[in-house]
Amino acid sequence: MDWTEKQPIPLIPQSPDPYEIAYLRGGENELARSLIFSLSQKGFLQITGEGKKSYITLTRNQPNWTTLPPIEKSILSWFQTTREIGEVFENYGLIERLKPFSLEFEQKIKQNNLLIPNDVKTKTRLISLLIFGLIALIGSYKLIASINHGRYNIIFLILFIIGSFVVFTILGKTKRLSERGKKYIAGLQSAFEKLKSNPTIAKQYYSQNMPVLNSVDPFLLTMGIFGTSALIGRGFNEYEKAFAKSQKQNSDSGNSSCGSSCGSSCSSGDSGSSCSGGSSCGGGCGGGCGGS
Incomplete structure (x- = not known):
């Protein structure tokens, strides 16, 4: 039924955008997680825990914002107020602030037929x-x-x-990614498989043919392609604990945990993704991990 299955798989980009890949794989929620991780790595945000809750705040000594891309500047302004992790995924939280950028990513992704076409959804x-x-x-x-x-x-x-x-x-609920989109994600994960073992060393290997990767955080690229599960055991304890707490709180309160747990190798997503390793998005991530 999905006619995109017969289309050729898009080529691996020479300058992969971790944020675009994260959005493709897991929707707006995965994009938000990637941004928070990146800005924490750059010293703009810090994650702290108090009891069962975790909070995200601006660091006291802020680096220079001027070199940041618009999408990162946009969310930093949202964190002028201390935020609970759960606020990130609320309807009027960070996800809403990211809408203009999400729509831009989605338009590009749809043009490449990586999302389920509307006619397939209808059928x-x-x-x-x-x-x-x-x-x-x-x-x-x-x-x-x-x-x-x-x-x-x-x-x-x-x-x-x-x-x-x-x-x-x-x-009757359709998955978020088309067959072409799933194959594209699988192709990315295969092409950058070495990132899973050692992102820093793998970056040096890939940069030989993709010099643009020299300016990309290897851990951010790893997260974008494989999800937050790829960061486990790599020294990002506060980040892992914070989103794990948010997931548990959502689960205990009967809310959907899609907002905080779509972190594995999602290859599609009902409402967010169809996660292949540890994600509990309602259908992945996926599915509910944002997107259309």
């Missing part, structure tokens, strides 16, 4: 609706027939109809 939903409608029609017929024949033990039929509705509601 998937229509087919799911038709199948459920057929099941509901048959179930309703049997329900009415049972009542007419004096058989009132119809709990199973009612549960079957409700269960069918739930199942087809889930199946």
Whole structure:
């Protein structure tokens, strides 16, 4: 059904943008995580913990902002007030501040057919609706027939109809990335596989053919391509703990944890991504990890 599957996979860019890749892989939430990580590495932000909560604040001695790209300057102004990690992913939090940049990334990604096309979404939903409608029609017929024949033990039929509705509601949700997008992410992860073992040394290796990478933080690029799981055990304890706490708090309160845990090698995302290693996005990340 996804016609992008037959299209050639885009070439690996000579100047990969960690932020664009993070957005493609996990949507706005993953983009926010990457930005916070990068600005923490550069000395603009610091993450502190108090009990079960973690906070992000500007560092006391701020480096020069003038050399920063617009997207980084934009979120620094949002952190003029101390923020809880959970605020980052709220509807009117940092995600909202990133909308103009997210839309720019999304437009470019859509032009390359890396997201599920709208016609595929429509067809998937229509087919799911038709199948459920057929099941509901048959179930309703049997329900009415049972009542007419004096058989009132119809709990199973009612549960079957409700269960069918739930199942087809889930199946009707389309994944965020197209088949072409999934293959592109897989291609990036394969091309930069060495980053997972030692980002610093791997950067020197890749820079021989991609000089532009000399100016890119190897850990940021690793995170952009593979997710936050690739940073585990590399000395970023405060960062890891902060987002782990946020994930647990969301889980305990019954909220979606997509905002804080879509950190693994997400290759697509319902609402954010379909994560392949430790992410709990509602469908990945993914899915709910932002995006369309």
